[in-house]
Amino acid sequence: MNAAKLVFTPLSYIGWGALKELLPEVEKYGPKKILVVTDPMLAKIGLTDKITGPLEEQGYSVTLYTEVVPEPPVEVGEKLVSFTREGGFDMVIGVGGGSALDLTKLASVLAVHEGPVTDYLNLTGTRAVERKGLPKILIPTTSGTGSEVTNISVLSLETTKDVVTHDNLLADVAIIDPALTLSVPPKVTAATGIDALTHAVEAYISVNASPTTDGLALQAIRLIARSLRRAVENGNDEQARIDMSNGSYIAGLAFFNAGVAGVHALAYPLGGQFHISHGESNAVLLPYVMGYIRKSCVTRMGDILNALGGNSAFLSDEEASYRCVEELKRLVNDVGIPNTLSGFDVPESALESLTQDGVKQKRILARSPLPLLEDDIRNIYQSAFEGA
Ligand code: NAD
Structure with missing residues (x-):
């Protein structure tokens, strides 16, 4: 039997009220411009205010990006990556289900790489994710994918799915607060x-x-x-x-x-x-x-x-x-x-x-x-x- 390689990152906070750890964690990085990635539903029901509100009160510059869709097609990933590259952000925070978290991880790493997302796909891509990317904090709002602790970003293609995967996609911090899941239908x-x-x-x-x-x-x-x-x-x-x-x-x-x-x-x-x-x-x-x-x-x-x-x-x-x-x-x-x-x-x-x-x-x-x-x-x- 081979020796097991085990990776248990990122630093995680888990439990009712864990969201209070967000500000102290963000402070450690001292970001100038934060991108918060989510989907329109979570912005509409005001869930994202719980993240952006306290950050803005502390004087951080926060941009809310709400164009994530469920099971995101690769084109949605391309759009977010361009937005992140052009925006000069120095931190990304993902808030949502696996769809938002996966795209956050992708945007974080490809912000510091060149070329389209398709170049980095596992089945058909030709390039590797060589650099760690922008600091990333992941805040799941569903209990399902585990994306906050994995190194995978899943994207939908025309007839199937593929992934971009590398340990550089691992989050720096995961905050798992069950209170954020109460509204899941x-x-x-x-x-x-x-x-x-x-x-x-x-x-x-x-x-x-x-x-x-x-x-x-x-x-x-x-x-x-x-x-x-x-x-x-x-x-x-x-x-x-x-x-x-x-x-x-x-x-x-x-x-x-x-x-x-x-x-x-x-x-x-x-x-x-x-x-x-x-x-x-x-x-x-x-x-x-x-x-x-x-x-x-x-x-x-x-x-x-x-x-x-x-x-x-x-x-x-x-x-x-x-x-x-x-x-x-x-x-x-x-x-x-x-x-x-x-x-x-x-x-x-x-x-x-x-x-x-x-x-x-x-x-x-x-x-x-x-x-x-x-x-x-x-x-x-x-x-x-x-x-x-
Ligand atoms: P999702 O992120 O697509 O969200 C599903 C729906 O739930 C959305 O409409 C969203 O607005 C809504 N929602 C999310 N949180 C809510 C809340 N707190 N209150 C009300 N509505 C809420 O669903 P998902 O199942 O979490 O993620 C699916 C994606 O994750 C797929 O693309 C899948 O392939 C991927 N995935 C990734 C990994 C990984 O390791 N990276 C693992 C498994 C799946």
């Missing part, structure tokens, strides 16, 4: 929550899992399993929001260090071709991918079953792994996400192009405990379509 709470769950589950069965990431992944699964349904039912349930913030953060640390696998590889084409949100794409595929690879990791599936609140004690490994898949499907169903691709109006005729794009995600597929080749990917999409 139920549908987004459900999708982002299952995204976080998928990070933890895939980190636990990844070929790169280590004892450290195992502990993180199982704790994330426990927190999410006990609180996701409650957070969806009642967005003002503070304890549920606290659990989800912690679960998402911990799952982020787990998957950043162990990697995600088949579910994410197959979810990217689904998001790219049908504009299904990242969380929902993962959610609909999670039980089918886990059902397909089950035999390669039955003992670990038993552990996941226990973390989900089940009990594998009197079950054979085989039975526990079946039960684990059922529990995952039940959770997805309970939070109101369709359990089949047809539930998202994906036609059967699309399964072949999904398969062809899925095969391209070699970097991610490499972490699957069961190698997933073209026929396997086709079979999984087919069963997710049929619900079988």
Whole structure:
């Protein structure tokens, strides 16, 4: 077994009221011109005022950029990068879900590099992110992506997704305040929550899992399993929001260090071709991918079953792994996400192009405990379509 490389950055503040750490952290950098990156919804509901208000009161020059869109296409990234390059900023603060945080990371590093974003994409790009970029502080407002602790920026292409990835994209500071998630609507709470769950589950069965990431992944699964349904039912349930913030953060640390696998590889084409949100794409595929690879990791599936609140004690490994898949499907169903691709109006005729794009995600597929080749990917999409 190889030695594990583990990266646990950035400096993080996590817990109710953690946002009060923003000013002291900004002060350390003494910025002259701060760019705050967010999406229009968060500006509209006044959530961004909680960030820009105190900064402006302290006399900082703050520019609010609100042109982030969910699952941002590469063109939206290009626009923000140009804006950042031209604006002479010396700090970027990302406020929002994974879409805003990913673009903040991208803008931070590409502000000090030349050329278009496409040059830096993982699948087709030719250039590496060589410099660290502007100081970046990330403040998540959803409990899902873990983007505040990863070195990835995900961008939507015409039919799939790709990433810009390098440790230079890691934030300098992450501030995770569950109070900022109270306003997340139920549908987004459900999708982002299952995204976080998928990070933890895939980190636990990844070929790169280590004892450290195992502990993180199982704790994330426990927190999410006990609180996701409650957070969806009642967005003002503070304890549920606290659990989800912690679960998402911990799952982020787990998957950043162990990697995600088949579910994410197959979810990217689904998001790219049908504009299904990242969380929902993962959610609909999670039980089918886990059902397909089950035999390669039955003992670990038993552990996941226990973390989900089940009990594998009197079950054979085989039975526990079946039960684990059922529990995952039940959770997805309970939070109101369709359990089949047809539930998202994906036609059967699309399964072949999904398969062809899925095969391209070699970097991610490499972490699957069961190698997933073209026929396997086709079979999984087919069963997710049929619900079988
Ligand atoms: P999102 O950022 O796209 O936000 C979804 C919606 O929720 C938006 O309409 C937004 O306005 C709204 N919203 C966010 N916070 C809110 C709040 N507090 N109150 C009310 N509404 C709120 O969703 P997301 O799932 O967090 O991020 C998805 C993106 O992150 C995708 O592009 C995905 O590929 C990417 N991602 C990145 C990583 C990573 O490690 N970098 C990991 C997983 C996913």
